[in-house]
């Protein structure tokens with residue numbers, strides 16, 4: 001007989017495993033905001049490359065893009081980075097290691113990076129660049145010790161390695177409290193330290209990280225909570241309404257707990273500034289951390305075109321691209337798949353109607369901590 005804890009634990013793992021972005025290049029097409037965030041970070045990447053002190057004697061340069069999804073959102077940043085490398089190290093062979101979890105749509109990633117799609121890839125413009133593709137999680141080391149010059153990641157490391165608990169009255173840790181919140185913050189602390197420990201091993205001495213992660217800023221802002229309707233509260237209220245209408249049951253409501261955590265600046269900084277921490281001991285140092293808000297691109301465009309349908313047609317697929325798989329996996333697997341899919345359609349349709357009814361109230365502004373880190 002399986003006891004309740006075992007069942008819960010395997011369900012929790014199943015949910016962490018169910019994180020997948022939309023496939024077939026749809027992720028990048030739907031997430032213009034994520035590209036804006038990476039483009040804003042490009043000057044930090046260029047600065048990091050300048051600080052590496054590369055020279056013409058270098059024979060091999062390696063950078064990584066961890067949690068890259070289909071790679072479309074980082075093409076411009078990677079091209080700018082590689083052009084910068086070329087200015088210093090004109091003879092080096094360059095490897096770009098794209099990594100994501102094994103269930104990522106690697107076909108889309110390979111096609112986009114190798115310029116087989118409508119995306120405009122840098123591969124045809126940069127000599128001796130070798131894109132490599134890895135299914136290693138960022139909770140693992142993806143390249144050998146002391147070989148990585150520059151590690152990059154955007155909008156990915158908020159996904160925890162496992163869901164530490166179901167949240168009983170919300171869908172996200174931003175609405176959790178007490179023991180449930182503590183379970184998330186403990187898991188997030190462990191996970192952040194694991195991510196950094198792996199990078200500390202990968203980096204060359206003097207190597208750099210530019211990490212752009214969702215955060216809660218000093219004004220309490222976070223993704224989808226930068227004014228107007230709070231996106232996560234809205235997810236929760238709609239999901240609760242489905243519960244009260246009997247469309248979903250109590251277990252399905254609670255299963256829809258996103259295995260994510262948004263660190264504060266202090267939480268990000270702690271292992272990099274606390275001299276007794278393993279990360280500090282391993283040589284990682286925080287050069288700079290700052291938070292920035294990137295406004296929702298669809299809400300910004302709406303101010304110009306004023307077309308509510310166009311606005312909703314942009315915003316809702318963006319939201320779906322990163323959380324649909326979790327909502328779907330939260331539903332009881334004994335329901336026939338078409339029924340589960342219909343619930344999900346209705347769920348996003350509810351959100352869509354709300355956007356159409358009160359467009360000025362909605363949007364998904366991005367709130368990130370931008371970090372520059374180096375290894376001594």
Ligand SMILES: C[S@@+](CC[C@H](N)C(=O)[O-])C[C@H]1O[C@@H](n2cnc3c(N)ncnc32)[C@H](O)[C@@H]1O
Pocket residue numbers: 019020021031034035038066067068069070073074099100101104136137138139153154155156157159161322
């Ligand atoms: C929102 S997308 C970000 C994609 C891209 N970096 C960007 O900024 O547009 C988050 C990505 O993180 C990946 N991810 C989640 N957990 C991961 C893990 N443990 N290791 C590697 N990638 C992970 C997801 O599969 C997804 O592709």
